[in-house]
Amino acid sequence: MSSIIGPLLVYLASAIAVILPGYGSAKVVGRLGQTATGILAEDPSLFGRLLILQALPGTQGIYGLLGWFMIMNQSGVMSGNLNISVQQGFLFLLAALPVAVVGLLSAFHQGNVAEGGMALLTKQPQASGNAIVLAVMVETYAILALLATILGVLSVAV
Amino acid sequence: MSKLTIVGLHGDRTGVLDALIKMGGVEVIEDKAEGESTRSMAYASNLDLRARLKRAISGLSARFPEARHLVGKKLLVSEEAFAITEKDESKAQRQLNRYETLLREEEALDLSLSVLHDQAEQLMPWVDIPIDLTVRNTNKTTIIYGVFRDATAFDAFERDVARDLPLASAFILDEDAKFPAKVAIVTINEQLPRIRARIAASDFHEIPDLPFTGSASDTMKDLDEKVTAKKDELRKVQDELREIAEGLPLLMTYHDFLLVRYDKNAADEKVHATQYTFVLKGWVPQSDAERITRELTDQYDIACLVKPAEEGEETPVKLKNNRFVSAFNVILEMYGAPNSQESDPMPVLAPFYMILFGMMLSDVGYGSMLVIMTAYMLFKKKVEGNMRQLCSMLLISGISSVIWGFIFGGFFGDLVTVVSQGKANFPTLWFNPMDSPTQLLLFSMVFGVIHLFFGMALQIRNEWLKGNLMGGLGVTVPWYLIIPGLGLLLGKGALTSDPHTALLLGEIGKWLVIAGAAFALIFAGHGIRNPFKRLMKGLGALYNITGWLSDILSYSRILALVLATSVIAAVVNMLGMLFGHTLLGYIAFTLIGIFGHSLNLALSALSAFVHTSRLQYVELFGKFFEGGGSFWNPLRRRTEYVRIDKNTGDSVPNA
Numbered sequence: 001m002s003s004i005i006g007p008l009l010v011y012l013a014s015a016i017a018v019i020l021p022g023y024g025s026a027k028v029v030g031r032l033g034q035t036a037t038g039i040l041a042e043d044p045s046l047f048g049r050l051l052i053l054q055a056l057p058g059t060q061g062i063y064g065l066l067g068w069f070m071i072m073n074q075s076g077v078m079s080g081n082l083n084i085s086v087q088q089g090f091l092f093l094l095a096a097l098p099v100a101v102v103g104l105l106s107a108f109h110q111g112n113v114a115e116g117g118m119a120l121l122t123k124q125p126q127a128s129g130n131a132i133v134l135a136v137m138v139e140t141y142a143i144l145a146l147l148a149t150i151l152g153v154l155s156v157a158v
Numbered sequence: 159m160s161k162l163t164i165v166g167l168h169g170d171r172t173g174v175l176d177a178l179i180k181m182g183g184v185e186v187i188e189d190k191a192e193g194e195s196t197r198s199m200a201y202a203s204n205l206d207l208r209a210r211l212k213r214a215i216s217g218l219s220a221r222f223p224e225a226r227h228l229v230g231k232k233l234l235v236s237e238e239a240f241a242i243t244e245k246d247e248s249k250a251q252r253q254l255n256r257y258e259t260l261l262r263e264e265e266a267l268d269l270s271l272s273v274l275h276d277q278a279e280q281l282m283p284w285v286d287i288p289i290d291l292t293v294r295n296t297n298k299t300t301i302i303y304g305v306f307r308d309a310t311a312f313d314a315f316e317r318d319v320a321r322d323l324p325l326a327s328a329f330i331l332d333e334d335a336k337f338p339a340k341v342a343i344v345t346i347n348e349q350l351p352r353i354r355a356r357i358a359a360s361d362f363h364e365i366p367d368l369p370f371t372g373s374a375s376d377t378m379k380d381l382d383e384k385v386t387a388k389k390d391e392l393r394k395v396q397d398e399l400r401e402i403a404e405g406l407p408l409l410m411t412y413h414d415f416l417l418v419r420y421d422k423n424a425a426d427e428k429v430h431a432t433q434y435t436f437v438l439k440g441w442v443p444q445s446d447a448e449r450i451t452r453e454l455t456d457q458y459d460i461a462c463l464v465k466p467a468e469e470g471e472e473t474p475v476k477l478k479n480n481r482f483v484s485a486f487n488v489i490l491e492m493y494g495a496p497n498s499q500e501s502d503p504m505p506v507l508a509p510f511y512m513i514l515f516g517m518m519l520s521d522v523g524y525g526s527m528l529v530i531m532t533a534y535m536l537f538k539k540k541v542e543g544n545m546r547q548l549c550s551m552l553l554i555s556g557i558s559s560v561i562w563g564f565i566f567g568g569f570f571g572d573l574v575t576v577v578s579q580g581k582a583n584f585p586t587l588w589f590n591p592m593d594s595p596t597q598l599l600l601f602s603m604v605f606g607v608i609h610l611f612f613g614m615a616l617q618i619r620n621e622w623l624k625g626n627l628m629g630g631l632g633v634t635v636p637w638y639l640i641i642p643g644l645g646l647l648l649g650k651g652a653l654t655s656d657p658h659t660a661l662l663l664g665e666i667g668k669w670l671v672i673a674g675a676a677f678a679l680i681f682a683g684h685g686i687r688n689p690f691k692r693l694m695k696g697l698g699a700l701y702n703i704t705g706w707l708s709d710i711l712s713y714s715r716i717l718a719l720v721l722a723t724s725v726i727a728a729v730v731n732m733l734g735m736l737f738g739h740t741l742l743g744y745i746a747f748t749l750i751g752i753f754g755h756s757l758n759l760a761l762s763a764l765s766a767f768v769h770t771s772r773l774q775y776v777e778l779f780g781k782f783f784e785g786g787g788s789f790w791n792p793l794r795r796r797t798e799y800v801r802i803d804k805n806t807g808d809s810v811p812n813a
Binding site: 052055056058059062063065066069070128129130132133136137139140143144146147150151154 | 491492493595596599711712714715717718719721722725726728729761764765768769771772775776
């Protein structure tokens with residue numbers, strides 16, 4: 001019985017690493033897409049700049065996938081190793097938490113900034129650089145969380 | 159920057175402005191009290207005309223491929239062609255008006271064609287009925303044509319009619335009497351209202367009200383003729399549009415001519431005028447000042463005065479760098495201009511941008527794709543303006559990515575390993591970040607420290623420019639000592655495996671930190687007399703260590719982005735290989751690879767772009783940048799569709 005719990009925890013860990021940031025990114029990118037279509041109806045020439053702003057909160061989903069890969073790879077599950085102890089499984093689960101939680105929340109907050117940036121573009125199209133940088137400030141914390149997850153995962157001995 | 163003042167007579171005012179706009183070397187500054195500005199009707203009509211021209215140009219280029227080709231690139235025109243005369247102007251306006259009329263005509267024709275089409279469609283079922291549909295009544299009777307959907311409705315109708323209205327009758331017109339059937343109902347006029355009422359109650363669709371000219375097929379023929387006529391007209395309209403499209407160069411030139419006129423008028427408003435004279439003030443780069451004043455005074459009876467900016471006076475800034483460095487100007491422009499009293503950040507920003515971007519993307523495959531794409535834009539499509547800068551910047555950064563790709567051993571992730579089934583690996587010059595991420599984390603931060611140290615060097619230079627060299631050294635030197643010292647203290651184990659050397663390094667690190675802290679306590683408060691206050695200032699400066707910590711940690715994003723790029727590439731390769739090493743598998747691999755790697759390139763390049771920018775703006779600029787200046791924006795011929803060939807005609811026009 002205990003032999004199955006370890007691998008299950010690894011799958012759970014990698015799943016929440018993908019699901020939570022992925023959900024956050026999908027929701028926010030979708031909302032930004034709606035905003036962008038509204039703006040495009042007025043000024044189609046803004047498409048490129050709006051696309052970049054829309055894409056920014058999408059990176060959290062990618063970081064989640066990265067976390068998934070690191071966990072699956074480090075645990076050896078990807079190459080068929082199911083010999084994982086319960087303790088190791090829990091460590092992977094905890095290591096997945098930073099990217100999962102911060103990824104989810106930072107996507108929402110970055111989305112708010114990006115939406116503001118889109119509104120800024122309608123008035124000041126040349127300020128797209130500023131709008132991007134302001135949104136990227138939020139992403140820093142998703143990156144730090146990803147780093148914490150990666151280093152945490154790598155420190156689990158399998 | 160020097161301040162140029164021109165005093166001249168009213169008669170020369172337009173001429174001087176023309177000359178200035180043509181030379182493009184002076185930024186005219188406002189020399190008027192507030193509220194004096196009057197925006198005339200000419201402004202509004204200029205704006206309106208340009209908007210119309212723009213619509214016409216984009217409309218024509220969307221319609222004709224030749225026109226699109228013409229608009230895609232800036233058109234080279236000679237000086238003579240750009241000097242639009244009144245005749246050209248009225249010709250262009252005529253063309254524009256004609257275009258708009260034709261557009262309206264085309265719309266009307268399209269509408270009537272679709273109406274005719276609808277009518278023909280409605281008439282279609284009646285084509286095989288050879289009855290003259292124009293005849294609808296005699297003196298005493300009326301005929302109603304229509305369609306009964308099904309037999310029950312028709313039978314019920316016929317029964318009712320036979321019972322209640324004996325002087326009416328319904329005839330099925332189709333020979334095979336299949337439902338839905340076309341029916342003619344004949345009735346005497348007195349009973350018409352009752353028949354109508356009965357029809358309304360049954361499933362009967364009366365024949366549409368069309369402009370009949372005989373039997374249905376006759377009418378159809380008639381409609382066809384009308385369609386042909388309309389189509390002929392439409393073709394004529396389109397031919398005429400094509401003719402106008404051939405005159406597109408004039409429209410494009412006229413648009414830019416109006417744009418230049420608009421800018422000139424805007425500059426003209428900034429000129430201070432008295433009853434007989436005008437005074438124009440502007441900023442001109444020191445190196446150009448003499449040439450510009452000479453050219454102006456040669457032609458006009460004006461007085462020019464050039465004097466350098468006063469001490470501490472804020473002037474616009476013009477960056478002076480070589481071609482490599484200025485490719486990255488676009489990054490600074492996105493942030494904002496430095497003020498005129500501080501040093502140019504570009505010489506530090508440019509090389510580090512290249513290095514950091516390259517590290518973040520670090521893949522030979524992706525880097526080459528970026529290089530190929532930007533080179534195509536630069537050398538084949540010959541893009542201009544901001545796009546050109548962006549492309550050259552990405553080209554350089556792409557080359558850097560290729561180099562870092564070799565260093566970290568990345569070619570579309572682990573493509574070589576996957577395809578060769580582990581038999582071959584792409585060579586790695588230094589180390590593979592996937593295998594030793596901690597090492598890269600360390601090096602990312604070391605790079606960060608170097609980056610920030612260059613930023614501090616600029617801070618020293620800024621303070622030196624302000625005549626406060628000692629103050630600048632007081633706040634920077636401590637960190638030049640403390641940060642490496644802390645690095646040695648914390649990282650001594652990683653640097654060497656020999657315990658004696660490690661001990662020695664730790665000792666050196668300790669003393670560096672102590673020396674730095676002492677330096678800060680003594681010199682950070684440079685210029686403050688009160689020793690207690692001075693000490694407090696020093697302590698305050700040391701507290702800044704937290705700022706340093708977060709700045710340096712911020713560079714850990716390099717590791718995260720390097721891993722992101724290579725891991726996603728690895729995932730793409732893994733997905734591609736799901737179908738195994740068969741022919742079909744390789745085909746699937748190619749398809750998935752092209753799609754997946756293109757997507758990853760777009761995402762990773764965007765990430766590298768924004769995060770490198772952030773490291774410059776927040777971490778590097780935080781060390782020295784004051785900003786608040788404005789870029790020198792000379793009065794020049796700002797064109798959108800045409801490029802003026804300076805080699806033709808006079809370099810300075812006659813007023």
